[in-house]
Amino acid sequence: MKILLINPPYQTLTSNLGVGHQVPLGLLMVGGALIDAGHEVKLLDAECLGLEIPTIVNLGRTWAPEIVMTGHAGSTPAHPICMKLLAALKLACRQVVTVYGGVYPTYHAEQILREHPCVDFVVRGEGEATVVQLVSTLEEATPQKRNDVCREIGGLAFRDGGEVHFTPPRQPIANLDDYRIGWELIEDWDRYQCFGLGRAVIIQLSRGCPHRCTYCGQHGFWVRWRYRDPERVAQELQWLRHTHNVRFVTLADENPTTLPEVWEGFLRAVARRNLGLHFFSTIRATDIVRDEAILPLYREAGLLYILMGVDTTEPRLQRKVRKNSTVAADRRAAHLLRESRIFAMLGHIVGFEDDTWRAYWRTLRSLLRYDADFLNAMYVTPHSWTEFAHECADRCVIQPDLGKWDYRHQVLGQKHLRPWQVFLAVKLTEFVFHARPARWTAFFSGSRFQQRQLLWCFWHTGLVWFGEIASFLRTRTLPLAQATRLARFHVHAHGAQSQITRSPAQKRPAFAVSKTNG
Numbered sequence: 227m228k229i230l231l232i233n234p235p236y237q238t239l240t241s242n243l244g245v246g247h248q249v250p251l252g253l254l255m256v257g258g259a260l261i262d263a264g265h266e267v268k269l270l271d272a273e274c275l276g277l278e279i280p281t282i283v284n285l286g287r288t289w290a291p292e293i294v295m296t297g298h299a300g301s302t303p304a305h306p307i308c309m310k311l312l313a314a315l316k317l318a319c320r321q322v323v324t325v326y327g328g329v330y331p332t333y334h335a336e337q338i339l340r341e342h343p344c345v346d347f348v349v350r351g352e353g354e355a356t357v358v359q360l361v362s363t364l365e366e367a368t369p370q371k372r373n374d375v376c377r378e379i380g381g382l383a384f385r386d387g388g389e390v391h392f393t394p395p396r397q398p399i400a401n402l403d404d405y406r407i408g409w410e411l412i413e414d415w416d417r418y419q420c421f422g423l424g425r426a427v428i429i430q431l432s433r434g435c436p437h438r439c440t441y442c443g444q445h446g447f448w449v450r451w452r453y454r455d456p457e458r459v460a461q462e463l464q465w466l467r468h469t470h471n472v473r474f475v476t477l478a479d480e481n482p483t484t485l486p487e488v489w490e491g492f493l494r495a496v497a498r499r500n501l502g503l504h505f506f507s508t509i510r511a512t513d514i515v516r517d518e519a520i521l522p523l524y525r526e527a528g529l530l531y532i533l534m535g536v537d538t539t540e541p542r543l544q545r546k547v548r549k550n551s552t553v554a555a556d557r558r559a560a561h562l563l564r565e566s567r568i569f570a571m572l573g574h575i576v577g578f579e580d581d582t583w584r585a586y587w588r589t590l591r592s593l594l595r596y597d598a599d600f601l602n603a604m605y606v607t608p609h610s611w612t613e614f615a616h617e618c619a620d621r622c623v624i625q626p627d628l629g630k631w632d633y634r635h636q637v638l639g640q641k642h643l644r645p646w647q648v649f650l651a652v653k654l655t656e657f658v659f660h661a662r663p664a665r666w667t668a669f670f671s672g673s674r675f676q677q678r679q680l681l682w683c684f685w686h687t688g689l690v691w692f693g694e695i696a697s698f699l700r701t702r703t704l705p706l707a708q709a710t711r712l713a714r715f716h717v718h719a720h721g722a723q724s725q726i727t728r729s730p731a732q733k734r735p736a737f738a739v740s741k742t743n744g
């Protein structure tokens with residue numbers, strides 16, 4: 227069948243002014259599986275090309291696909307634009323079947339199918355196996371039989387006789403190497419660049435996470451931690467380097483370091499090939515401390531930027547959000563990374579509780595003591611499928627526009643501070659952190675390459691910093707008195723099925739990792 231994959235035109239300051247546009251890995255993975263099943267697949271990256279919806283519709287009409295599929299990594303904030311896109315496409319091409327997938331639609335399938343007739347199918351969970359089965363059904367079954375056959379496909383939701391029908395959840399893919407990334411769908415490799423280091427890709431060594439941080443839903447989405455054969459991932463990177471001149475790699479893994487032997491095997495396989503690649507990865511501070519002895523290998527393999535989610539500098543809150551780390555471990559990790567000439571980025575979450583000016587001042591002083599290279603401050607965002615949303619059901623939602631649930635806008639109101647005060651505190655924290663003299667002393671003692679990268683980041687994070695101030699001045703938030711409580715907001719905005727409940731995966735104990743893959 228003729229299938230058009232569309233990366234929706236969701237624009238962010240992070241991509242436009244910050245790190246640059248990245249390959250839409252989720253769609254490439256779905257696309258790879260469909261190509262291997264014999265279908266004719268095309269990718270339209272409307273985000274990267276900066277296309278407006280009418281242009282996308284015209285291009286869609288010209289190519290005349292039988293099926294259109296969309297979804298986005300930033301699945302919550304991209305949801306409103308995905309719906310506008312599918313509505314416009316459905317209006318222009320009534321016969322086209324539309325399929326929507328990703329994390330947000332997985333948890334909000336019922337409301338989406340009830341409220342958006344432009345969506346025919348929602349794929350819940352991992353997409354690869356489900357889309358292959360769905361497309362072969364659409365190809366073979368008569369329209370009268372279609373729904374009956376679709377009932378047999380795990381991981382789907384669709385309308386059936388006026389009701390939304392959910393098929394049973396699909397088991398997680400046992401062997402991730404059974405599927406491949408559809409790299410051939412990329413038309414212009416030069417469009418995807420990162421950190422000023424040339425062509426870039428995103429790839430996964432593993433999926434899932436054995437930890438259970440209360441505000442995060444990624445572990446529930448992937449269900450179990452699984453990994454690809456590290457040798458095969460390294461081979462794929464070698465191919466990307468030699469065939470497409472790829473220079474920079476973002477590891478999309480939630481927790482690539484889960485099993486030390488797998489992680490070390492991957493680093494060795496990459497280092498041995500001497501590919502001259504640079505990597506960005508998110509790694510837990512506790513694992514960096516665990517890996518102290520092999521940090522030179524990290525660098526040899528090309529790890530250049532590591533984001534550590536320290537989340538909070540308060541030990542009490544660390545325990546409350548179940549971070550399974552300590553302030554001492556976080557600081558030690560930042561120090562070890564700097565010693566190993568790897569840029570340390572701190573992921574810091576604002577607004578877990580009702581803060582005061584004094585709390586922000588304390589946080590700033592603690593953050594400075596980590597002496598890391600960069601700070602990524604994010605506003606806590608209560609996704610309905612997380613335990614955190616359950617815990618703060620009584621807090622008020624001052625940002626009802628889902629398009630702004632992107633960690634860069636305040637979603638939950640504060641009792642003691644108004645939104646502009648929280649914003650000011652965050653912007654000042656970011657400014658003081660990045661402008662502190664110790665950081666510039668380190669700059670002058672670094673290599674030319676490190677100095678170049680620091681300047682690149684300084685310029686781009688600076689642009690985003692100013693961009694966010696401009697965006698804040700244009701963004702409306704609700705006064706606390708008019709804001710809805712989170713529990714009500716989720717019921718109203720997302721329908722009864724998706725109101726805040728714990729996902730079954732979150733009830734499982736932490737650290738449920740088997741030593742065998744699959």
Ligand code: B12
Pocket residue numbers: 236238239240241245246247248249250251252253255256273295296297298299300301302303325326327328329330349351352353354357428430442444476477478479480609631632633634
């Ligand atoms: C790499 C990454 C980035 C990169 C690149 C994003 C990109 N273009 O792909 C950068 C740094 C640019 C980035 C930016 C942002 N990101 Co980001 N990012 C990630 C990260 C680390 C990996 C995403 C990924 O590729 N996963 C692997 C792929 C294979 O998984 P997937 O996309 O979910 O796809 C699978 C299924 O969902 C499904 N599926 C997905 N799409 C579709 C479509 C169809 C039709 C079907 C059938 C199935 C399907 O099938 C796929 C294969 O199984 C995740 C954290 C994490 N570890 O997951 C955060 C994450 C996706 N990012 C997030 C956010 C919020 C953002 C930003 C909005 C932040 C900001 N304000 O700037 C921006 C959005 C900008 C943008 N243009 O993407 C959140 C999304 C939360 C949510 N559920 O809404 C995440 C989950 C982080 C988190 N911990 O919460 N991000």
Ligand code: SF4
Pocket residue numbers: 435436437438439442443444445480481510535
């Ligand atoms: S370590 Fe915590 S925040 Fe990171 S992916 Fe795992 S559960 Fe989510």
